[in-house]
Amino acid sequence: MASDTTRRLILLRHAKSDWPDVPDRQRPLAKRGRRDAPRIGQWLHEHGYQPDVVVCSVARRARQTWDLVAPELGGSPAVRFEPRAYAASALNLLYLVQELPNRYQTALLVGHNPGLSELASSLAAPATADNGPRPGISLPTAALAILEFSGDWPSLTSGHAHLIAHTAPADL
Numbered sequence: 001m002a003s004d005t006t007r008r009l010i011l012l013r014h015a016k017s018d019w020p021d022v023p024d025r026q027r028p029l030a031k032r033g034r035r036d037a038p039r040i041g042q043w044l045h046e047h048g049y050q051p052d053v054v055v056c057s058v059a060r061r062a063r064q065t066w067d068l069v070a071p072e073l074g075g076s077p078a079v080r081f082e083p084r085a086y087a088a089s090a091l092n093l094l095y096l097v098q099e100l101p102n103r104y105q106t107a108l109l110v111g112h113n114p115g116l117s118e119l120a121s122s123l124a125a126p127a128t129a130d131n132g133p134r135p136g137i138s139l140p141t142a143a144l145a146i147l148e149f150s151g152d153w154p155s156l157t158s159g160h161a162h163l164i165a166h167t168a169p170a171d172l
Contacts, residue, residue: 010145011139036169038072039169044144054107054108065142121137123160146163147161
């Protein structure tokens, strides 16, 4: 039985990373990333977007992004560091979201491009009624896309959500 509950999905691309000679999964945040991540956390807090649950890629740069965003939010969401979110396709990210328990109203997914931008673009309902091509949603480093939809997490599918906010550190 589907729920009429309004849910929010916050997609956050990790902040700007450095490129030292380490495996990709171990790349840390760059100085700019360490500056931008708390600013995005402050923006979320100021606009009342408080996640109940966080699904974060296991990549070092994603974990560091979450570690810098979390103190700015002022809440204590459940956090899961998810190996499947690392370098995941839009479809695999959607599967992670669809697995969320329905007790959560707002989920934050911290991950990587191109999967996150493709997921945001796929989920967002077309802005026009002419069923023309959906505009792509760009997520530069530390950018957010906030989507809203009605129903249970498993019911979230392409074109089923509405983009209600989109911001990046350059906008702040």
